Amino acid sequence: MHGAQLDAIEREADARRHLLSPAEEMAKLGEESRPLLAYGEGIYVVDTRGRRLIDGPAGMWCTQVGYARQEIADAIAAQAMKLSYNSPWYTTNSPAAELAARIAEMTPGDLNRIFFTTGGSTAVDSALRFTEFYNNVLGRPDKKRIIVRKDGYHGSTNLTAACSGRAGNWPNFDIEQDRIVFISSPNMRLADGKSETEFLDHLVAEFQQTLEELGADTVAAFLAEPLLASGGVIIPPKGYHARIKALCEQHDIVYISDEVVTAFGRCGEWFASEKMFGVVPDIITFAKGVTSGYVPLGGLAISEKLLARVSGENAKGSYFTNGYTYTGHPVSCAAALANIAIMEKSNLLDHVRAMSEHFAAGLRSLADLPLVADVRSNGLVGCVECLADKTHVVADDFDRKIGARIDAICFDLGLIVRPIGHMCVLSPPLIITREEIDRMISILRQGILQAADELARGDISQI
Structure with missing residues (x-):
């Protein structure tokens, strides 16, 4: 194990012992830490384990011009x-x-x-x-x-x-x-x-x-x-x-x-x-x-x-x-x-306007998937609302677990999604390209389909 890996392990331990994070689940305080990011470039972040992830929420709706801008x-x-x-x-x-x-x-x-x-x-x-x-x-x-x-x-x-x-x-x-x-x-x-x-x-x-x-x-x-x-x-x-x-x-x-x-x-x-x-x-x-x-x-x-x-x-x-x-x-x-x-x-406002319809069309392509109850977007911010029973309007705790499961699957596939309960929210860095939007939507599609498949199989423990 080389020095960078040892340093990452030590920092993860520091986080578990000393950090109090926003929205901390207090029953698990000190038991687990959130993924430790090492660096970012463009629309991507890379964690200390080497996973390269599309930053789907743009941090917290904020990394407009992307990472590592000199x-x-x-x-x-x-x-x-x-x-x-x-x-x-x-x-x-x-x-x-x-x-x-x-x-x-x-x-x-x-x-x-x-x-x-x-x-x-x-x-x-x-x-x-x-x-x-x-x-x-x-x-x-x-x-x-x-x-x-x-x-x-x-x-x-x-x-x-x-x-x-x-x-x-x-x-x-x-x-x-x-x-x-x-x-x-x-x-x-x-x-x-x-x-x-x-x-x-x-x-x-x-x-x-x-x-x-x-x-x-x-x-x-x-x-x-x-x-x-x-x-x-x-x-x-x-x-x-x-x-x-x-x-x-x-x-x-x-x-x-x-x-x-x-x-x-x-x-x-x-x-x-x-x-x-x-x-x-x-x-x-x-x-x-x-x-x-x-x-x-x-x-x-x-x-x-x-x-x-x-x-x-x-x-x-x-x-x-x-x-x-x-x-x-x-x-x-x-x-x-x-x-x-x-x-x-970079005429970024023009770029956002040019990308907005492609982004919206990508989200709309998910509308007929199992679990998807609604799709909404404006500019480069969008939401895919997921419910176990699409006829319901109000989500329950089980729906929120499904949202968390979709998020976990997407993370493993290379995309950070912001799960707001049962809603998968994407608001990527504004510099995102058409090809990167397609990749982001493709991963979210896989995440929703896999979660729906697990639900159909009755693998509730995974959800």
Whole structure:
């Protein structure tokens, strides 16, 4: 056994003994470790056992330009040597200023003021804190409720976790929900026979009724992903966002578009809200793809119209004191600028648009397989929903075991799938080619067929 193998074994042991990972199954704490990755290149990662894997989820929806991009590594190193840090409380830095200007060019409408955070959770948390600040300055201390949707996901801070409508994240945490109000998921599978138009009308009516019951003067914000990513790539009926936004405008409610997943090319646009989903929000949050995951960074873009109501002569002596030690971190912002330069130089948004239909067609080719209940996609993010009984709408624990089994089979065949319970989600690096999409779909097909075969044979222990 050579040195690299011994080192890998030691690191795996370190992980078992000392790491506490996200979504850790506590009954197995210390008994097993997750696959230890050694390096990445392009759309692939390689683990310490030499397995070469297509990174189907792009890390966590984020490695847009792929792994081992020298341009980003050089930008990080150069900025670290030039200015590794500045306190954002009383200084700023050139990369942060330049990146803010670049992002303001990309955002829709008048969302021209950028606030940087450490990632997606803190971006959404900061957006929600801004609505608190905003309404307090305006003398509306009771206008604080936040309307969110079932199946949505918005983060892991105390407030954003409370806004996340995936109940599986809640057990054994004290979720603060006094101000949080949930409305229905816009999932067409839950339409109960309604047409898309009828379902849209139903969802809008529910929102109106919720405002009437709560009192619109108590509602500060509506928080929504353009598509519900972690909920299973749920795509609302066409026109949904525009109609909800109109009601928000009518009742002076801040519309927040959580684009932590969908921004920076995932749907073929810098930001998906306006061009893909027909809405200009008041606030947009972002993270993940802004640096292609090379270093942490998040942020939000705020409408000038909103800011005008609480700044200048309208400030009433207020300070927006929300902030972080690493707000506008110079190294992170330099990485983001390099990432954007790569995307522009390679016309990556055009590439995503060109690949989107091929990706969608590949996913649709799986629709008639055993276990496959639904297929959904937009841009380069898609979901294959698998159920033991395809006539069911709601998954159970057994369906989730099937999802885990499909994931395990695909891993052995060379593909990382993100199993969200019973749903197989793919959101590959944006640089993926047609041939690589075909390979990815082929492996997922094999995984689903093998799991279906094991289920038919009654090999429940394997599932």
